[in-house]
Amino acid sequence: MILNNSSRSALFLLKRSSCIQSTKCGPPTYFNSTFSRSPFVSLSTKTPSAYRDSPRRVSSDTLINKTDNSNHGTTTTEQLSNRQKFKQIDPPLRLYEKLERLGFGTLRRTKRYQSVRQQKTKDKHLIPDPEYKLPLLSFFAGAKTPTSFPSESLEEIGFVGRSNVGKSSLLNSLASTTIVRTSDKPGLTQQLNFYSVGRLFSMVDMPGYGFAFVDDDQRKQWRDLMETYIGERKTLKRVYVVIDARHGLKLADIDFLKMLDMKRVKFQVVMTKCDLQVLPTLARRIMVVQDDIKGFRNAVKDVLVVSSKTGAGVNQMRKEMLFLVGHLKEKDFYQDKNKK
Numbered sequence: 001m002i003l004n005n006s007s008r009s010a011l012f013l014l015k016r017s018s019c020i021q022s023t024k025c026g027p028p029t030y031f032n033s034t035f036s037r038s039p040f041v042s043l044s045t046k047t048p049s050a051y052r053d054s055p056r057r058v059s060s061d062t063l064i065n066k067t068d069n070s071n072h073g074t075t076t077t078e079q080l081s082n083r084q085k086f087k088q089i090d091p092p093l094r095l096y097e098k099l100e101r102l103g104f105g106t107l108r109r110t111k112r113y114q115s116v117r118q119q120k121t122k123d124k125h126l127i128p129d130p131e132y133k134l135p136l137l138s139f140f141a142g143a144k145t146p147t148s149f150p151s152e153s154l155e156e157i158g159f160v161g162r163s164n165v166g167k168s169s170l171l172n173s174l175a176s177t178t179i180v181r182t183s184d185k186p187g188l189t190q191q192l193n194f195y196s197v198g199r200l201f202s203m204v205d206m207p208g209y210g211f212a213f214v215d216d217d218q219r220k221q222w223r224d225l226m227e228t229y230i231g232e233r234k235t236l237k238r239v240y241v242v243i244d245a246r247h248g249l250k251l252a253d254i255d256f257l258k259m260l261d262m263k264r265v266k267f268q269v270v271m272t273k274c275d276l277q278v279l280p281t282l283a284r285r286i287m288v289v290q291d292d293i294k295g296f297r298n299a300v301k302d303v304l305v306v307s308s309k310t311g312a313g314v315n316q317m318r319k320e321m322l323f324l325v326g327h328l329k330e331k332d333f334y335q336d337k338n339k340k
């Protein structure tokens with residue numbers, strides 16, 4: 001029998017379907033799935049991004065709910081995966097404006113953000129903040145045990161966070177220097193390092209917590225050292241909890257925040273490495289983090305956003321620090337400098 005092209009492919013499809021249904025070929029996994037994808041759709045032909053967004057990657061609960069007829073095709077918030085929920089967060093326009101002003105890029109030219117752009121062009125009288133500079137940074141003490149803490153004199157600001165999150169780099173960036181040692185390998189800072197900022201105040205760089213590559217004894221020793229310092233230091237004015245903007249607050253961070261709250265130490269979350277996020281994702285991440293810290297009594301509600309690499313947001317952080325240690329007058333700090 002001579003077959004033309006179309007009857008050949010029809011025969012091929014018929015054979016393939018009977019093969020899938022027969023046990024000889026092994027049970028195809030997607031047959032049990034509630035997701036009704038045609039078994040003949042070749043996954044390899046999909047683009048990576050399409051594959052990423054494919055319902056196959058969504059948790060099974062979501063999948064089941066999505067195909068549930070009782071919902072009449074609608075999907076409620078509870079049925080969405082965390083990733084989908086994250087994408088649905090709609091940050092307010094003023095947050096985008098703030099991030100643009102801090103130097104975190106500009107919004108894409110989409111219809112959705114047109115109103116922000118129009119609003120911006122109307123604001124012709126924007127006066128940027130002056131450039132704040134910190135005096136020379138100098139290392140004056142390193143402490144591996146509480147007995148080697150230097151005597152209390154200047155007010156201190158501590159920097160904590162998970163390993164490799166960018167604490168030491170942030171100190172360098174704030175003080176426009178490179179004297180603090182940094183590394184792309186976690187666990188470089190292994191003691192409390194005290195740096196004086198001229199005669200204004202001191203910054204204390206601390207080891208990272210939640211570091212899986214050091215042994216438990218070492219980790220406990222660092223944790224005890226930090227807890228003792230934070231709990232007993234009278235000159236400690238504020239603790240900056242540095243987190244990676246790509247990850248938000250992790251369990252180790254929450255655990256540390258609980259300890260700070262218990263010791264009634266005022267702390268503020270600083271999101272760094274913000275250059276590695278696109279603007280809408282960064283804005284959403286900020287909203288999630290702000291929501292996460294709502295329950296902490298000693299948390300400063302505003303989250304600081306910086307990039308040590310590009311310097312975005314660093315000037316704003318310097319301004320906050322100078323105000324905190326009393327070197328910036330209240331009227332200069334609170335005055336809305338952006339309006340005439």
Ligand SMILES: Nc1nc2c(ncn2[C@@H]2O[C@H](COP(=O)(O)OP(=O)(O)OP(=O)(O)O)[C@@H](O)[C@H]2O)c(=O)[nH]1
Nearest residue numbers: 164165166167168169183184187188189208273308
């Ligand atoms: N892209 C980018 N990379 C950063 C930023 N800040 C720090 N890094 C990089 O992150 C890595 C870790 O930086 P460190 O400052 O050593 O991190 P750390 O938190 O002090 O690490 P430990 O001392 O090990 O706890 C380095 O390779 C830095 O170059 C940032 O804002 N943007």
Ligand SMILES: [Mg+2]
Nearest residue numbers: 167168188189
């Ligand atoms: Mg470090």
